[in-house]
Amino acid sequence: MNSSAQTGRGLAWALVGPTLALLVAFNIFPLVYNIVSSFTNAELIGGAWRSVGGANYARVFEDELFAGALRRTALFVVCAVSVELALGFVLALTLQRDFKGKQVVLTTLLIPMMLSPAVMGLYWNLVLNGNYGVVNQALSALGFDPPQWLTDRDYKFWSILLIDVWMWTPFMMLIALAGLNSIPTSIYEAAQIDRASPWKVFTRITLPMCAPVLGLAVLFRATDALKQFDLVMAVTGPNDAATQTLSTLLYQVVFRDGSVGLGAAFSCVILVLVIALATVFTRYIDRVQSKDVNA
Amino acid sequence: MSFLQLEKLRKVWPGGAVAVNGVELAVARGEFVVLLGPSGCGKTTTLRMVAGLELPSGGTIRLDGRDITRLPASERDIGMVFQFYALYPHLTVAENIAFPLECAGVPRAERLALARALAERLELTALLERRPRALSGGDQQRVALARAMARKPAVWLMDEPLGTLDSARRAEMCDFLRAQQLEHGVATVYVTHDQDEAMRLADRIVVMSAGEILQVGPPHEVYDEPAGLFVARFVGSPGMNLLEARSTGRALELAGARAALHFAREVAPGNVVLGLRPEYVRLAASGVLTGRVALDAFMGSHRYVHVETPAGRVVALASIDAPSAQGEQVGLEFDLRGVRLFDPASGSRIA
Structure with missing residues (x-):
């Protein structure tokens, strides 16, 4: 082996080294630490650890807390993403053609997406406040008996969902708009020549040609909604049985209750779920990409 | 009796530019007419008005005696081949060819069988399950032609369909197109800026410039007896010597x-x-x-x-x-x- 090959190898390690070190320090070590803690009775306030075997995992699967948070998160992801997709797509269809003031409308619609979720949570706290909120004042003025949006256990989950929809529908609209605009006019002209009805054009041309990019948008939003944390924290706090998601449950268990061992077990189970979902997503992305290349 | 008739056809763009200025043309049943002219002469706009993709600013278009001037494209009986093919990228070749039949409500098995038969004649059988992007330009062109033929429309319209092919492929496709047109006897309006293509294909050539028709006649007549300097210069390569x-x-x-x-x-x-x-x-x-x-x-x-x-x-x-x-x-x-x-x-x- 000559010296230039050795320098090359040294340089390679020098370039990759820092990243590797960071990866080990902030990804690999915490992961291992987490897995180890999940089999102990570790507490946030310190003290000696003791192995408790699979006891924490047994609690994860017996505890109604975890099953409830999982159900709630799943419901949240499905509802939020599908409503945002449908609304965003309809908005995109309406905003597709040119009209006067289109830029203003578009910009206005995009504002919610640009704001911090924590700020949005506080803002909606004011808007939906049971006594002095704008919504309830308006409803009272119209003669309705307004519900307690943020405190009634039948309503608060849906209120958070509403805020999420309000924030993220513009994102879906933006992506859908990009998808719609990427369909060449000549395709629509060909469809006209082929005597396609408007419905046929929508179901056979517009929708399928937008589908790959909409699929990606759904994927992004689903990953995001899965981690739902800030809105719940801002609106109801982490320990509300009606709104607790997986992320806020973890927060509650580890940082409020101080049960590091149990929290670690929770997060390991969540990790397995996330890996399973991520596999499905990457498969989908691979399919979209290969379609782009060969199809 | 003429089959497709354009009377005083005009198109003025919103800015006021005149694209087509009083075009008069009669196409007989089974005739192959080529609109020839440099880019911007209004030939494509004329074709698109016949297709129903542009609304004329004035004049009348008649097809088989029926006034179709204001009808949407979907209510005219036409097939069209676009310059860049405009195939549906997410559908297979078979589905592309069958799409006009699908729109006409032909049941799936029947329309795919028809597409298959058509593909056989155009030597596309091996490609039926592929998607357009996996096809060469010439093959995409044949698929576009098959799609235009599928519903057996009264008129074929072609907008510079061979413009993106290399010259060998273009000559081959020219002869192929002409053979198909003669076999089906469908009135065809074909737009090109290539005078070789025009002479090779046309029963009659329509030379256009600046939105107006300069001369209409069979290829040999346009070549031998040009009506004016523009035609003399534009037709033939090299053009006529002018001294x-x-x-x-x-x-x-x-x-x-x-x-x-x-x-x-x-x-x-x-x-x-x-x-x-x-x-x-x-x-x-x-x-x-x-x-x-x-x-x-x-x-x-x-x-x-x-x-x-x-x-x-x-x-x-x-x-x-x-x-x-x-x-x-x-x-x-x-x-x-x-x-x-x-x-x-x-x-x-x-x-």
Whole structure:
């Protein structure tokens, strides 16, 4: 082996080294630490650890807390993403053609997406406040008996969902708009020549040609909604049985209750779920990409 | 009786630019008509008005006696091949070809069988399950043609369909298109800026410029008897030789010519433009004009010899037997049967 090959190898390690070190320090070590803690009775306030075997995992699967948070998160992801997709797509269809003031409308619609979720949570706290909120004042003025949006256990989950929809529908609209605009006019002209009805054009041309990019948008939003944390924290706090998601449950268990061992077990189970979902997503992305290349 | 009829067809763009200005054209059943002209001459806009993709600003379009001027494209009985094919990228070749039938409500099994039969005739069978992006340009073109044929429309419209193909493929597709058109006997309007394509395909060529029709006629007529300077220059490659000359009534005087040319017919005295196709000009030891050979272009079966003369540049058709004359001093002999005269001011034909 000559010296230039050795320098090359040294340089390679020098370039990759820092990243590797960071990866080990902030990804690999915490992961291992987490897995180890999940089999102990570790507490946030310190003290000696003791192995408790699979006891924490047994609690994860017996505890109604975890099953409830999982159900709630799943419901949240499905509802939020599908409503945002449908609304965003309809908005995109309406905003597709040119009209006067289109830029203003578009910009206005995009504002919610640009704001911090924590700020949005506080803002909606004011808007939906049971006594002095704008919504309830308006409803009272119209003669309705307004519900307690943020405190009634039948309503608060849906209120958070509403805020999420309000924030993220513009994102879906933006992506859908990009998808719609990427369909060449000549395709629509060909469809006209082929005597396609408007419905046929929508179901056979517009929708399928937008589908790959909409699929990606759904994927992004689903990953995001899965981690739902800030809105719940801002609106109801982490320990509300009606709104607790997986992320806020973890927060509650580890940082409020101080049960590091149990929290670690929770997060390991969540990790397995996330890996399973991520596999499905990457498969989908691979399919979209290969379609782009060969199809 | 004409099948497709355009009367005083006009198109003015919102900005006020006139794209098509009073086009009159009658296409017979089974006729292949080519709209020929440089880009921006209004040929594509005319075609798109016939297709129903642009609304005319004025005039009438009749198909088989029915006024279709204001009908949407989907209510006209036409098939169209687009310049960049406009195939549906997410559908297979079979589904693409069957799409017009799908829109007509033909059941799935039946329409796919029809698509398969059509594909067989166009040699597309092996590609039926592929998607358009996996096809070569020529194959995409054939799929687009098959789709245009599927519903058996009354008229085929083609917008520079061969523009993106290489020249060998283009010549092949030209002959293929013409064969298909003759076999089906469908009235066809074809748009191109390529005069070779036009002459190869057309029953009649319509030469357009600046939104107006300059001449309509069979290819040989447009080639031999151009109605004006524009057509003389645009049709044929190379175009007609055009030289400034003076008429003295019985004879034509050419700058630098050894003798006046004796023209068979009386022409009013004054300035004229003398047009003569290269095949009527011969290289000779001593001729009417002499000059230096600026370019000797070998074309395979013949050569075009470009000669710089005092009267202007003249292109002569020469056989490939003679050696290249590049740079040499040569004489040119004119065959006066080929002489066409134009008015230099208006560009119109005098004789």
